Amino acid sequence: MELRHLRYFVAVAEELNFSRAAGRMYLSQPALSQQVRKLELELGVSLFSRTKNHVELTEAGRVLLEGARRVLVLVEQTAREAREVGGAEISHLRVGFPEYANHTPVADALQTFRRRYPYVELEEHETLTLQETLLQIDKLHRGTLDIGFMLKPEEDDLVEIEHVLNIELVAALPEGHPLADRDAISMKDLADERLILFSRNFHPRSYDYVVACCREAGFKPKVVQRKEPQLYSGATTYRMVASGIGVGIVARPVLSGYRQYDVIFKPLKDPAPALALVAAWRRGHSSPNLQAFLEGVRELSSIGGQASNGLTPNGDFAAGI
Amino acid sequence: MELRHLRYFVAVAEELNFSRAAGRMYLSQPALSQQVRKLELELGVSLFSRTKNHVELTEAGRVLLEGARRVLVLVEQTAREAREVGGAEISHLRVGFPEYANHTPVADALQTFRRRYPYVELEEHETLTLQETLLQIDKLHRGTLDIGFMLKPEEDDLVEIEHVLNIELVAALPEGHPLADRDAISMKDLADERLILFSRNFHPRSYDYVVACCREAGFKPKVVQRKEPQLYSGATTYRMVASGIGVGIVARPVLSGYRQYDVIFKPLKDPAPALALVAAWRRGHSSPNLQAFLEGVRELSSIGGQASNGLTPNGDFAAGI
DNA sequence: TAAAAATACTCCATAGGTATTTTAT
DNA sequence: ATAAAATACCTATGGAGTATTTTTA
Numbered sequence: 292m293e294l295r296h297l298r299y300f301v302a303v304a305e306e307l308n309f310s311r312a313a314g315r316m317y318l319s320q321p322a323l324s325q326q327v328r329k330l331e332l333e334l335g336v337s338l339f340s341r342t343k344n345h346v347e348l349t350e351a352g353r354v355l356l357e358g359a360r361r362v363l364v365l366v367e368q369t370a371r372e373a374r375e376v377g378g379a380e381i382s383h384l385r386v387g388f389p390e391y392a393n394h395t396p397v398a399d400a401l402q403t404f405r406r407r408y409p410y411v412e413l414e415e416h417e418t419l420t421l422q423e424t425l426l427q428i429d430k431l432h433r434g435t436l437d438i439g440f441m442l443k444p445e446e447d448d449l450v451e452i453e454h455v456l457n458i459e460l461v462a463a464l465p466e467g468h469p470l471a472d473r474d475a476i477s478m479k480d481l482a483d484e485r486l487i488l489f490s491r492n493f494h495p496r497s498y499d500y501v502v503a504c505c506r507e508a509g510f511k512p513k514v515v516q517r518k519e520p521q522l523y524s525g526a527t528t529y530r531m532v533a534s535g536i537g538v539g540i541v542a543r544p545v546l547s548g549y550r551q552y553d554v555i556f557k558p559l560k561d562p563a564p565a566l567a568l569v570a571a572w573r574r575g576h577s578s579p580n581l582q583a584f585l586e587g588v589r590e591l592s593s594i595g596g597q598a599s600n601g602l603t604p605n606g607d608f609a610a611g612i
Numbered sequence: 613m614e615l616r617h618l619r620y621f622v623a624v625a626e627e628l629n630f631s632r633a634a635g636r637m638y639l640s641q642p643a644l645s646q647q648v649r650k651l652e653l654e655l656g657v658s659l660f661s662r663t664k665n666h667v668e669l670t671e672a673g674r675v676l677l678e679g680a681r682r683v684l685v686l687v688e689q690t691a692r693e694a695r696e697v698g699g700a701e702i703s704h705l706r707v708g709f710p711e712y713a714n715h716t717p718v719a720d721a722l723q724t725f726r727r728r729y730p731y732v733e734l735e736e737h738e739t740l741t742l743q744e745t746l747l748q749i750d751k752l753h754r755g756t757l758d759i760g761f762m763l764k765p766e767e768d769d770l771v772e773i774e775h776v777l778n779i780e781l782v783a784a785l786p787e788g789h790p791l792a793d794r795d796a797i798s799m800k801d802l803a804d805e806r807l808i809l810f811s812r813n814f815h816p817r818s819y820d821y822v823v824a825c826c827r828e829a830g831f832k833p834k835v836v837q838r839k840e841p842q843l844y845s846g847a848t849t850y851r852m853v854a855s856g857i858g859v860g861i862v863a864r865p866v867l868s869g870y871r872q873y874d875v876i877f878k879p880l881k882d883p884a885p886a887l888a889l890v891a892a893w894r895r896g897h898s899s900p901n902l903q904a905f906l907e908g909v910r911e912l913s914s915i916g917g918q919a920s921n922g923l924t925p926n927g928d929f930a931a932g933i
Numbered sequence: 934t935a936a937a938a939a940t941a942c943t944c945c946a947t948a949g950g951t952a953t954t955t956t957a958t
Numbered sequence: 959a960t961a962a963a964a965t966a967c968c969t970a971t972g973g974a975g976t977a978t979t980t981t982t983a
Contacts, residue, residue, distance in 0.1 A: 292615065292687065292691065293614045293615050293616060294613065294614050294615050295614060295948085297687075308962080309962070309963060309964095310961085310962060310963080318948090318949065318950085319949065319950055319951080320962080320963070320964095321949080321950080321951085321963085321964075321965080321966095322948065322949045322950070323949095324963065324964065324965095325948080325949080325964095326948080326949095328964095332728075332729065332904075333728070333729060333730065333731065334691060334694055334695055334698070334700065334731065335695060335698070335700035335703060335729075335731050335732070336694060336695055336697075336698025336699070336700045337698070338694075338698075341962095341963070341964095346962090346963090349698065350697050350698065351694045351695070351697045351698030351699075351700075352694075353697075354690070354693050354694045354697045354698075355690060355691075355693075355694040357690075358686065358687075358689070358690025358691075358693065358694070359690065361686060361690075362683060362686050362687055362690065365679065365682060365683050365686060366613065366618075366679075366683055368679070369675070369676060369678075369679025369680065369682075369683065370613065370655055370676075370679075372675050372676075372679065373655055373657060373659075373672045373673075373675045373676040373679070374655055374656060374657055374672070376657075376671050376672045376675045377655070377656070377657025377658070377659075377670065377671065377672030377675075378657070378672075382656060407653075407654075408653065408654065408656075409654065410654065410655060410656050411656070583653075616973090629937080630937070630938060630939095631936085631937060631938080639973090639974065639975085640974065640975055640976080641937080641938070641939095642938085642939075642940080642941095642974080642975080642976085643973065643974045643975070644974095645938065645939065645940095646939095646972095646973080646974080647973080647974095649939090662937095662938070662939095667937090667938090
């Protein structure tokens with residue numbers, strides 16, 4: 292018997308419904324049913340009567356429920372005491388990352404860390420705008436953030452940088468566009484298109500990088516000038532694309548949840564533009580928590596699916612936001 | 613955290629020695645070290661100071677030890693209560709098997725069952741002699757045994773039989789014997805050898821089966837006549853082989869622990885003789901325990917390594933003891 | 934220089950997932 | 959007809975093994 296069995300059993304006993312209990316435990320209903328079944332087999336008694344419409348505790352189940360609760364409370368209590376005596380200050384780890392990193396192994400690393408070190412208070416600071424993302428560097432300096440993810444920033448002696456993965460840029464086309472039925476789009480095909488980018492003000496390097504990619508393909512891009520938003524949110528861009536103003540060049544939305552904008556995404560090639568996502572932390576700042584987290588990031592980003600999806604990004608060009 | 617971690621931790625805390633504790637928990641030292649390490653990481657405190665010569669509990673470790681013991685006791689107590697209330701009679705399973713089955717998946721099945729159903733009292737009745745093994749059928753009749761393993765016995769309406777695996781027979785040769793450097797030995801190579809078998813009295817079917825194999829290979833075997841032992845124990849046979857009295861035909865000793873007798877074992881072929889090991893239980897006797905155990909046997913004997921080691925045994929001939 | 938713990942891998946058992954069927958109202 | 963649990967099958971995490979290195983009395 293493991294605590295897992297007791298935790299699951301208590302959940303079912305409290306919900307009196309396997310599916311709901313499964314939801315509460317963040318696992319699937321069959322997985323939970325299986326573990327409860329194992330517990331019953333091991334004990335040699337049935338804990339629930341599933342005969343009727345509704346699940347019901349048996350007599351043995353009621354006895355176990357009481358004991359299981361006590362066990363779980365005692366375990367928590369004991370762990371807390373040991374931590375206090377051991378002088379484990381309530382350690383935390385503050386991680387910043389831009390919204391679009393949710394689709395990358397970065398998110399998996401966060402989840403893994405949370406599971407592996409449940410007693411570390413993990414703060415997730417999601418940044419929604421370019422400005423916020425840029426501010427991460429400042430927060431690292433001031434020590435109000437432990438590690439931040441961002442497109443490759445300017446060199447900074449006080450900050451250590453490590454490449455994590457490459458974020459592929461793709462073309463966003465309106466439905467019915469002549470290029471919309473191709474598998475991939477060569478940059479030079481965009482020579483006569485009006486391109487929709489974020490304003491250069493917001494991140495010169497990235498802007499210049501995209502322009503450089505166009506030059507590489509042999510043309511000078513015609514960019515639709517924008518004054519407005521500092522928002523990453525592709526939504527504005529997508530709306531512009533959908534209304535036929537031009538072709539967008541955007542980070543590939545891994546969750547294809549933007550069908551609503553009637554926008555079609557196509558990989559770019561010759562060259563395939565990509566932006567380097569890096570992790571950044573204060574030089575010399577090496578708490579065990581930070582190290583452990585970084586380790587997880589390295590594992591997942593190297594083994595796991597590259598966001599660049601097989602494209603070989605132009606590392607030299609890769610600029611940062 | 614799981615109970616596993618607490619169990620292992622308590623063992624180390626009591627032994628103050630990882631290797632010994634690992635032995636007590638029936639696992640390897642690195643495995644135990646790893647789990648304790650995980651516990652320390654999760655709690656964020658070190659539980660042992662490994663600095664000095666000897667392992668020592670830290671303050672946090674002492675606190676955890678106390679709590680962990682309470683938890684483990686409470687778990688046991690709760691499980692017992694639930695079982696009592698649920699009316700789970702102290703169920704048992706009595707399994708008989710000949711000594712040589714220790715080398716086969718049968719042993720794994722026993723171990724698996726013990727681990728999976730710790731609350732079932734599993735009695736292992738190892739039989740050391742032919743007579744004892746034969747008596748298993750009688751015990752099944754009388755209901756003093758739930759399931760027995762044996763070489764395929766006579767038909768018996770009161771007993772259900774299921775094939776489990778084939779036990780390969782091999783030649784036992786003295787060192788320096790002309791055949792001792794071959795990879796495998798054809799039965800017909802034994803035509804001019806004196807063969808050492810158990811006495812026919814003890815199990816005519818098996819004896820006759822081996823003789824039939826010789827006939828199949830085209831010769832009438834010259835068998836060294838034996839009066840004595842009803843013991844399976846190959847020891848006597850091995851001694852006879854070693855002293856040059858003849859060539860033994862014996863069950864392959866999987867644990868090559870008989871080097872002490874200066875005997876060399878070689879596979880036999882043309883035909884490759886094998887004896888069918890079966891499970892037997894009283895017809896209609898189908899307690900959940902028995903069913904669960906049988907299931908484990910089936911899994912392990914089908915998936916796991918056949919004792920016959922790839923030889924295709926002559927099923928028709930396969931006799932029983 | 935031994936004995937014990939830590940490292941570095943390899944493997945596989947099993948927890949958990951997905952898809953589907955059965956059951957019960 | 960619907961909702962919930964059971965069943966079947968598959969995947970992959972991580973617990974445990976073996977081999978080796980490091981450590982320390």
